[in-house]
Every structure is written in structure tokens, then in C-alpha cells.
Amino acid sequence: MARVTITQVAARAGVSVASASRALNGLIASAETVAKVRDAARELGYVADATAQSLKRGRTLQLGYAVADIGNPVYVEMMAAIERVVSASGYRLLLSSTGTASSSVDVVRDLGRGYVDGLILSPLRVTDELLAALAAAPIPLVVLGRLPDSAEFDTVRADSLTAMRLVVDHLVAAGRRDIAFVNGPADTTPGGMRREGFIAAAANHRDLRTRHIDASDFTIAAGYDAALPLLDRTDRPTAVVAANDLIGVGVLRAAEDLGITVPADLAVTGVDDTELAEVVRPGLTSVDLGAKERGRAAAEMLLARIADPARPAHTVTVPPSLVVRGSSSASAPSALRRPELIDEEKAHG
């Protein structure tokens, strides 16, 4: 089972390696040569070595996906969507987990090693160091998430502002006027954007009482811990907007333990519309941020940039859609159809 090289195939077919290569790659060659080479290759069990091809061609046919936390359902959904596009285009997908902010910088720097032709990066925190590394990146790169507006990169992002507006408007329409926002860590990109969105959305309404708490993490446990003191008081809010579904489920658990009835005494909403939101009772009203669409868009954008390195930077914004469930409404569940996504070219100059 030792490695079979194209030299052996050529020898067996009685032609030069060049002819063998051409025949195998469907380039110009006589029918007879093609037949001989094909046969020889089959008999020997030849498969071209990917590394040698990469070195010669200058492309690896590999793309990378770097994400802070594999295991988070949202990133998994994106990953699955990315994998679909990537493998359909003949590329392989490389996965890296970038726990800390600095390790995502490392990943970007490491791109110089040339083991991928492009990278999709989903950073949890955007530091100046990371922006500098991005600007210096030697290969195409798409950022999944919000960047400073000044940065000219290909980007796919959710619309947190609209998302929070959908949620707040829905709660206000349902008669809730005392709304608490339970965020995750505010120094993360999603934390920052959702906070901003909540504030802007609340500002649209008169006579609203709002409060803000940061859970220590985007998890059920952190959501529970943050909600407990918030809900265990006489002047507790009548609605809680959680920054993601996990926190939202934590809030539901806290309410349950405190004997607070949802939605009668308290409405709760989440963000991301994960399977959890659907499975929990009462079902958790949530805004779908379009993880699948974002993943697909990012992968397609990366392929487009690889195909045309000169094209201007694009920013695709995936619109959110509200899915109403029992945690915020006594009536039947409903969902809005997702609007079309928005693709903008970055003006140059």
C-alpha cells in the first residue's frame, strides 16, 4: 500500500509524467493517452497527492472557520451552513477554536503559514490588535459579526438593533411597561450590540421603566443567577428581555423556582431562536438572528472574494425575525417570515 506517484502511473502507461498529469487533469491529450493513463492509474490505485498539488498550484483548497466557542448552538448552526457551502465548492473545512481574544489574533497571524486559502472568523471580542492583524492578513477573510464602521472588511452581521426593537415593541404591545434587560458580558461584541439595541428600542416608547443587568456569561446558569435577585423583589419587572436563549432559559428557571407564573406575571424573551427556545415550557419567545443564513452568506462571500480579490468589500446584513411563543403571550405561537438580506458594497476612497 505504499504511496503511488504520478511517475509510476506514467511509467506503467508508457508516457511521460507531463502527459500523465495532463490526461488526469483533463487537459489536452490524445484519446489513446488518456485511456492508457486512466487504466494505469486505476490499476495502481493512484490518487494525486493533495500536498504536492497545493504546493505547485499555490492553493490548498482549504478554508478555515475560527470561532470562540464551538459547542455554542448558534456557532454550530453557522458551522453546518458553512460546511455545506464549502464542501459543495470542493474545499475542505478547517476548524479552530479561539477561546481567548488573543488566540483569535494568533489564528489570524498564523494565516501566513498558508494552510488555508481563506478564513471565516467569528470573534467574540474585537480588539485593536485583532483589527491590525486582520488588516495585515495575507489571505481573504470574512468576519462574522460587527466591526467598527471604519473597517473595510468583508463582513456578515446580524441586525441586533432591529432584533431588539422587534422584541421590545412586541412586549410593549402586549402591555408590559416595566422591562428588564439581562445581558451577557457587555464587553463582547454581541453583548455591546444587544445592549445598544435595547436602549434604542426602549427610547421609542414613553413611560417605560427599564433596568439593566449583566449576566456573567451567555449561559443558562449565569442567566439564572442574574435573574434571581432581579425577580425576588416586590417591584420586579413585568418582562425580561434576555440577550440570548440560554440566558432566557435561566430566567425561566429562576421564575419557576420563585413561583412566578410565565407569562401571566412575567414575560420572557430570548435571542437566537435555538432549539432550546422551542423545547422549553412555556416556549420561549425569541428573535431568530439567522445563524444559518449568516453562515451561508459568509462562506459564499469568502468564495467570491477568492475568485475576485479585487472586488470591493461587502457587508451583508441578515434581518432578524420574531418568533412568538408562550413565554410572552397567551395566544398561539406565530413567526414572521424572514425578510431578504441586505448586501452593501463598501464605498472606496
Added chain:
Amino acid sequence: MARVTITQVAARAGVSVASASRALNGLIASAETVAKVRDAARELGYVADATAQSLKRGRTLQLGYAVADIGNPVYVEMMAAIERVVSASGYRLLLSSTGTASSSVDVVRDLGRGYVDGLILSPLRVTDELLAALAAAPIPLVVLGRLPDSAEFDTVRADSLTAMRLVVDHLVAAGRRDIAFVNGPADTTPGGMRREGFIAAAANHRDLRTRHIDASDFTIAAGYDAALPLLDRTDRPTAVVAANDLIGVGVLRAAEDLGITVPADLAVTGVDDTELAEVVRPGLTSVDLGAKERGRAAAEMLLARIADPARPAHTVTVPPSLVVRGSSSASAPSALRRPELIDEEKAHG
């Protein structure tokens, strides 16, 4: 930002490429040479090209993980565990999704292209074709899941027999004597093993009534559809053993819709102990099959085989542990501590 090669570094340092290579790789070289080369490399921003190194060294420092369904929480958990081990060992992780059985065969065949140094494969169905491909694989390979006993491969597997025994014994101890098994597709490896386990476990008890249904898939929707006709009859079972948590949640939903109280009128159990089981109400009693441990063990096993290709085939079996929740018991939740895993060498000859 054009590619910097070792030749340029050598030129700048005023040494030969050979010396530059040696200095960079910590091989034998004078302190002065090392200093000059290091400086030149830093100034030029040199990073060694991974592809060229791979070609020369004959190793890619890449490992693959091929799985039928990314997105299934269990495989995600394994993947996360694998990624941790792999990246800690200086390897990169490549992900492939093998929807169909034949595509997993393709993945194994494609290994001849040499883009990874080893592969972890988690096949949903084991066909003769796949076994043949495995036997012919040119690189180290670990199978996550059950194989025919005759096959001499490195394998990591769950102990479905014990798992089903834990569940059935628990239900019987709780006084349930009419137990239905809602399986996923029986022609899959997990489906087959869990079915077998359920039958064996039931055989340990006298006067047990059992029934078997196959859901069309390991999903909530399929579990719901399978459970509805089973539960909507006067002689419905007093307990349902679901082949995984998703099906289990489907069963809970069906019971809910039929107005059947869990656990008073019906006990339900799942398999995998995913986050879903914890979050659902009542909590779903489930057997943890040790996805994380299996992932870690598989990755370590693969690295061990790469380090020593001659070592005998190992089979690691990860023991299950039962986590009792409200869906099968009115009393407080409880979990057994996980026993140690079992590592056997395959006898040769």
C-alpha cells in the same frame, strides 16, 4: 505583503538556506547564526509555509473528523473534545460531513490524497463497503462507534447494553412493568445497539410487557409522530424508553398533547444526557453515554497510533451513567458517578 521565503531570510542573514532552516528549527547551529537568522526572519515577517513543510516532511499536521451529521449535539460535544486534544498536540482539525453512507466511504477513500495524517470516523451505518475501505485505508484511523467484533481497528465505543440495562432496571425498580421502546432507524449502528440492549435488559425481568416502535429518525418530530399512536390508546404503556433525548422530548410532547401526566401516568427516558434533557420540564431522565470522553479518547488513540503505527489495535469502551430526572421519578434528581473507561488491546493472530 508578498510571500516571504526562507531563501530571502537566508540572504538577509548572510547564510545558506540550509543554515537558516536549521537555525529556525532549533537544530545544530552556532549561536551567532541563530541570532542572525532569527533577526532576519523577524524583520521580514517570515513564517514557514505549511504546505512546503508538509510535502518535505511527509506529514500534514492535520487530522480529520468525519461525522454523518454535524449539528447533532452529541457529535458536537465529541467534536469539541476532539478539537481540544488535537490542537493541544499541534495538529489542525479538518471537518467533514458525511450525510450518506456512501459518502463516508468516499471520505475514507479520499484519504489516499494525503491531506490528513489520521482520521476519526463516526459512521452512522457500517456497510461491508465501508469496512473494506477502512481496511485499505493508507493512514491511521479511529472509529467512533460499534464495529463487527471481527474487525481489528482502533475503536472507541459507548456501552449501549449497559446503558439500556441502567434505564430498564431503573424503570422496573420504579414499578413500571409495561415498557415501550421507541427506537430511531433500526438499521443504523446506534439504533441496532440500543435495540439489542433494550431486549437484553428486558429479558432480565419477569412479567414485563414490552413493545417496539421505530421512529423514522433520531429527532423530536419523529419521536412525536411515533409516540402519538402508541400513547393514544387505552392499553398504553406505563413507561417509554426513547433511543435518544430528541426522541424522548418528542415523546414528552406527545404525552403533553394527549393530556397524559409525566411521570404519574407515564415515565419517559432518553439517551445521551444532552442539555435538552436538563432543560425540558419535567426533566428527562437520561443515560449519559460519555460523548466528551469518547471524543477525547478517540483523539488520544489516534495520536498514539500515529506515534506508534505498530501498536496493537485498541478498543476503548466508555461506561454510561444514569441521570434520573423528573420524567421518571417524583423524587429529587440524582446521578451516578461515571466509572472508569475500559481499554482493551485486540489480541493478534
Added chain:
DNA sequence: CTGAAAGCGCTAACAT
């Protein structure tokens, strides 16, 4: 300790 040179397996000029 260092440099020259070979060569990993393949593709792409270039010449025929």
C-alpha cells in the same frame, strides 16, 4: 558548524 545540492510529488512552460 556550514554550504551545495538533491528531492518530496506535482504542474506548467517550453520546445519539439
Added chain:
DNA sequence: ATGTTAGCGCTTTCAG
């Protein structure tokens, strides 16, 4: 249409 040859960027003999 085919063969010869160079070379992708690197590591590793082999002389010196």
C-alpha cells in the same frame, strides 16, 4: 500531442 525541464518552499543528506 508529447516529452524535457524547471521549480513551488522547504528539509536533509552529504561533503567540507
